[in-house]
Amino acid sequence: MDTSPITARSLQKPYHIKADEFGRAYKDHLSDFRSWKHILHAREWLIFPRNIGPNLSIDETALSNGDLYTIVSNKDAHGGKGALVAIVSGTKVEDVVAALMRIHWYLRCKVREVTMDFSEGMHQIVLQSFPYATITLDRFHMQQLATDPMQELRLKYKKEAQKEQNEKRKLFKAQLAEKYEKSLKRRKKGKKDKRGRKPIRKNKAYVPERLSNGDTLPELLTRTRYSLMVSPEKWTGTQKERMKLLFERYPDLEKAYSLVHSLRMIFSNTRATWISGYESMQNWFDKVREFGNDSFNTAAETIKDRLDEVLNYFIHRATNASAESLNSKIKQFRAQLRGVVDIDFFLYRLSMIFG
Structure with missing residues (x-):
């Protein structure tokens, strides 16, 4: 569970365990979540300086109840371990820049290209955080x-x-x-003979x-x-x-x-x-x-x-597909959990799997 986006419930049948009990045991005892050094600020920001590389992507995604998080990812990790560079709550330029500034300037200056969508906010984030990076807008x-x-x-x-x-x-x-009203007027009272013009159906459907x-x-x-x-x-x-x-x-x-x-x-x-x-x-x-x-x-x-x-x-045919792929994996993981109850623990899981 430390390396794959799976849930305790997915292990219930193959390993014959009680999913709820195992989930609580993993959270409280088997993992180091309770002693996680980032737990105090995880909801606001998480950075992974060792994952930074020359080619980055920036995008936004909803983790819980529609709350948006800005995610900076390393394209060279291909959505696996080491893909996350930063996860910051919200899309406010000042907050995201403040979190990224915690990464040493020497590492940030190594970034050569950042792919993104047409968001003006993300454009400002990249300009302020990665001064030597070329901005490439996603063709899709x-x-x-x-x-x-x-x-x-x-x-x-x-x-x-x-x-x-x-x-x-x-x-x-x-x-x-x-037509139906006219046919009623023409109809003879007490007529028993079925011969003659067929009656007009009042409930005839329009085709x-x-x-x-x-x-x-x-x-x-x-x-x-x-x-x-x-x-x-x-x-x-x-x-x-x-x-x-x-x-x-x-x-x-x-x-x-x-x-x-x-x-x-x-x-x-x-x-x-x-x-x-x-x-x-x-x-x-x-x-x-x-x-x-x-x-x-x-x-x-x-x-x-x-x-x-x-x-x-x-120049390099770079797109934002890696960021979209990472977002898709995060959303699929969230769907397996049937929603996020503990956002801190969810962020811990993401940092272990993709960080």
Whole structure:
């Protein structure tokens, strides 16, 4: 348990032990948690100077009840032992910087590159704590900036399609009720012969129009969410059919998808350099301007403001994937525990496993 993100409950069946009793024994006697030298300040900050390296990542995650912690990790540890450099409560710049300043300046000056998302707070933390580090903005967070406006456009069309379908349903019911009332007036009283015009059903269900693949329009806009987030070569046969139907009805969505895909291709080009990436990004900004969508323009301006840090990706092809992987492992560990009751002990476990 000192080296793996497992719980006492996971050991119950294979070792035939009582999980709750073993968990308490590990916490109070088998581990050195009670005599842990960091226990007084663990909730506020934890630093691991020996784990610092030239390539770091910084990200935030929720450990308990939505409380955010800022985590600085060593990319070269690949999410294993020695990955944690610092865990600091909250995202306030002053608090995180104060904790990182406890690491000797000589070690902090060794850091050559820090990957991160577009957070302004984290940007200030890196500038103040690692003065000689190159800041590289994560390409996947940047692609998410462009994907969000596209999905926003899809949801807009979906709401319009649902509204139109609801109006057609109301009109259908109103017309059906009118026909039913007319049929009552035409009906002869006491008629026993079943021959003649069939009676109109008052509770007849409305059947929405379906496309050639069997989807209604709202269903089409719902089921193409994933397809819009991946490259065309990853589409299956049914997804290709859906996307063809979608783009025929919504040309704006096709243009939005083209913008997102072209941005993805800029960073997927293995031969691209900082200079060629700069030229490609300028062309992409021109395409966004021609498209004229406010949300896309906002995303483009956000990227343009920090373009130098975005293009640093082409130097070492570094992303924030290691930080996201570490966050995922921490969240999976928390899920095994079914929530964190004792935050100090949870931080102790994290320091033993990843520290």
